[in-house]
Amino acid sequence: MFKGILIEKDEAGYRTALRDIDEAGLPDGDVTVQVQYSTLNYKDALAITGKSPVVRRFPMVPGIDLVGTVEESRHPGYRAGDIVVLNGWGVGEVHWGGLAEKARLNGDWLVPLPTSFTPSQAMAIGTAGYTAMLCVMALERNGVTPDQGDILVTGAGGGVGSVAVALLSKLGYRVIATTGRMEEEPYLRQLGAAEVLSRDEFSAPGKPLAKERWAGAVDVVGSHVLANVCASMKYGGTVAACGLAGGMDLPASVAPFILRGVTLAGVDSVMCPRPRRLEAWQRLGRDLDIDKLGLIAHEIGLSEAIELAPAILAGKLRGRVIVDIGR
Numbered sequence: 272m273f274k275g276i277l278i279e280k281d282e283a284g285y286r287t288a289l290r291d292i293d294e295a296g297l298p299d300g301d302v303t304v305q306v307q308y309s310t311l312n313y314k315d316a317l318a319i320t321g322k323s324p325v326v327r328r329f330p331m332v333p334g335i336d337l338v339g340t341v342e343e344s345r346h347p348g349y350r351a352g353d354i355v356v357l358n359g360w361g362v363g364e365v366h367w368g369g370l371a372e373k374a375r376l377n378g379d380w381l382v383p384l385p386t387s388f389t390p391s392q393a394m395a396i397g398t399a400g401y402t403a404m405l406c407v408m409a410l411e412r413n414g415v416t417p418d419q420g421d422i423l424v425t426g427a428g429g430g431v432g433s434v435a436v437a438l439l440s441k442l443g444y445r446v447i448a449t450t451g452r453m454e455e456e457p458y459l460r461q462l463g464a465a466e467v468l469s470r471d472e473f474s475a476p477g478k479p480l481a482k483e484r485w486a487g488a489v490d491v492v493g494s495h496v497l498a499n500v501c502a503s504m505k506y507g508g509t510v511a512a513c514g515l516a517g518g519m520d521l522p523a524s525v526a527p528f529i530l531r532g533v534t535l536a537g538v539d540s541v542m543c544p545r546p547r548r549l550e551a552w553q554r555l556g557r558d559l560d561i562d563k564l565g566l567i568a569h570e571i572g573l574s575e576a577i578e579l580a581p582a583i584l585a586g587k588l589r590g591r592v593i594v595d596i597g598r
C-alpha cells in the first residue's frame with residue numbers, strides 16, 4: 272500500500288480524499304518512482320475540485336508533475352536510484368500522477384533531474400515554471416529581443432507568471448507585470464518587474480486595436496485579457512499564450528494580426544516534444560535566478576493539498592506550491 276490522493280467518480284458523486292492505495296492498482300509503465308515532491312498546479316486544483324473535466328479516467332491520482340527516485344526500471348534510460356522529473360504527458364489526467372508516494376510511468380516521459388537543481392527546487396519550478404520557460408523560448412523563436420520594448424506578463428502573481436517575470440528580467444527584458452492583487456507589487460518588483468499594472472486595465476471588453484505598447488507578452492489568463500493584450504501589441508510583436516485562468520474564450524478581432532503582423536504563439540507543456548523539454552530545463556538552469564525560487568514557492572504536506580485547491584482557482588495563492596509527499 273502507499274499513501275496518495277485519490278479521485279473517484281460514480282453514482283455517489285465526485286470525491287477526492289487522501290487514501291491508502293493498493294500498489295496493484297498502479298497503471299502500466301516501465302519505471303516505478305518513489306515520489307519525493309509534487310506540486311499543486313492550476314490543473315491539479317481543477318482535478319481535485321472537479322470544477323473542470325480535467326480527469327478523464329477514474330479512479331485517478333492527480334498531480335501533473337513530480338520528482339522522485341527510480342525504484343525499479345525496465346527502461347534502458349533509467350536505473351534504480353536515478354532522480355527523475357516528470358511534467359505532463361496526461362499524467363494526473365488519464366494516468367496516475369504525482370500526488371502520491373508512488374508512481375508508475377513510461378520512461379520516455381521522464382527527464383533526468385537537471386544538475387543545477389535539488390529535487391525541491393525542480394518542483395518549485397514545476398510545470399508552471401517549465402511552461403514559463405517555453406513561453407520565453409516562443410518569444411525568442413519569434414525574434415523578440417530586449418531592445419524592442421516592454422514585455423507584458425499577465426496573471427503575474429501566479430506560478431507561470433512569477434517565473435516568467437523572473438526569467439525575462441534576468442534575460443534583460445523590461446518586464447511589466449499585471450495582477451489582480453496590487454498588494455503583490457513589492458513581490459513582483461523583487462522578481463524583477465519594472466512596473467506593475469492592475470488587471471482591471473485589461474479585463475473589460477476592449478477595442479480591436481489599442482495604443483501599441485508591448486513588444487512581447489506572456490498570457491496565462493485568456494478571454495478579454497488576451498484579446499486586449501493582442502490589441503495593444505507593437506507592430507510585429509508576439510504573444511505567448513498558455514493559460515485560461517480568466518476563461519477559455521478569446522473575444523478578439525483579427526485586426527492585430529492582419530494590420531500589425533502580431534503573432535499569437537500557442538504554448539503547450541503537456542505533449543511538448545522531448546528535445547524542447549530538455550532544452551527548457553537546461554535553459555531554466557542557466558536563466559533562472561535560483562535565489563528567487565525562495566520567494567516564489569512555499570511547501571505544504573500531501574494532506575494539505577486538497578484543502579488548498581479552491582484557493583488556487585480563486586487566484587488567491589502567490590507563486591508556486593511544492594507538495595512534500597513524505598509530510
Ligand code: NDP
Nearest residue numbers: 313426427428429430431450451514515516517539540586
Ligand atoms: P496560478 O493559479 O498559479 O496563476 C494564475 C494567475 O492568474 C492567478 O494567480 C491570478 O494572478 C490570475 N488569475 C486568476 N484568476 C483570474 C481571472 N479570473 N481573471 C484574470 N486573472 C486571473 O496558475 P498557473 O500559473 O500555474 O497557471 C496559469 C494558467 O496557465 C492556468 O490556466 C493553467 O491551466 C495554464 N497552464 C497551461 C499550461 C500549458 O501547458 N499550456 C501549463 C501550465 C499552466 P494575479 O492575481 O496576479 O492576477
